[in-house]
Amino acid sequence: MLPDLVQSVFAFVNKLKLFKTHLQKGELAHFPSLLKASAQATGATRKKQTARYATLVETLQENFATRFHDLHVKRPQITFLVDPFNAETDCLKAPLVKDEAVAELEMIELSEDDRLKPVLREGTIEFWKTANREIPQCQTGCAQATLNVWVNIRLELLRVATTEYKPDLRRIVQSKECQKSH
Known part of the structure; x- marks a missing residue:
């Protein structure tokens, strides 16, 4: 039912808020793979990595908030x-x-x-x-x-799920400029 889907969106946004807060504090309990990988990093490097991930999660959270603003209003x-x-x-x-x-x-x-x-x-x-x-x-x-x-x-x-449209992904990808990560 649609209200269940809406609840799932709101729950996910709230989880993103929690993840961001934990990443900012350096708490990686929700990220076992990151915890394992960061065990090998030095303190400064680990802090820099978690700050970067916190920023990425915050951006994702903002994107969800923007995209689903109408649901929040309704x-x-x-x-x-x-x-x-x-x-x-x-x-x-x-x-x-x-x-x-x-x-x-x-x-x-x-x-x-x-x-x-x-x-x-x-x-x-x-x-x-x-x-x-x-x-x-x-x-x-x-x-x-x-x-x-x-x-x-x-x-x-x-309608989107059942459409017969098949995008030409090669052409689409070739027309885009790829940006290397920093």
């Missing part, structure tokens, strides 16, 4: 889809809903609906099937709009 809506009873009441914003004030009031109503809470324990998909019949249209409209975004993304990924 996280409250994703939380709403997974656990609508514990989502913030102001998580439903335009363009997902037409009237944010009405959506906030309906979120409060939803959070107090004891009939639907057991349905969520059966699963998110089952909950939203039931919610289509039980809760106001605003919420199902919001959920539908959010799901449509994710369905479109998934369709794009499937």
Whole structure:
């Protein structure tokens, strides 16, 4: 399910933060191969290497943060889809809903609906099937709009995965200027 994939992205970014911090401190517990290789290096060389790796991990972390910024912005809506009873009441914003004030009031109503809470324990998909019949249209409209975004993304990924396009890698590589590492 898409929320699981989003959670994996956020977890990976948080792991990168941890790795960067550990590398900056010279702690290599998460990097057994680097620990083994650095055992042969002198103190100054080891410190220089770990600082370089920390910089590389930081760059990777920044790239992930930039690339997945939209997911970070949409996280409250994703939380709403997974656990609508514990989502913030102001998580439903335009363009997902037409009237944010009405959506906030309906979120409060939803959070107090004891009939639907057991349905969520059966699963998110089952909950939203039931919610289509039980809760106001605003919420199902919001959920539908959010799901449509994710369905479109998934369709794009499937289209790329199933395409017959075969890139001419030799030509692409030859047209690039290679940079030697420092």
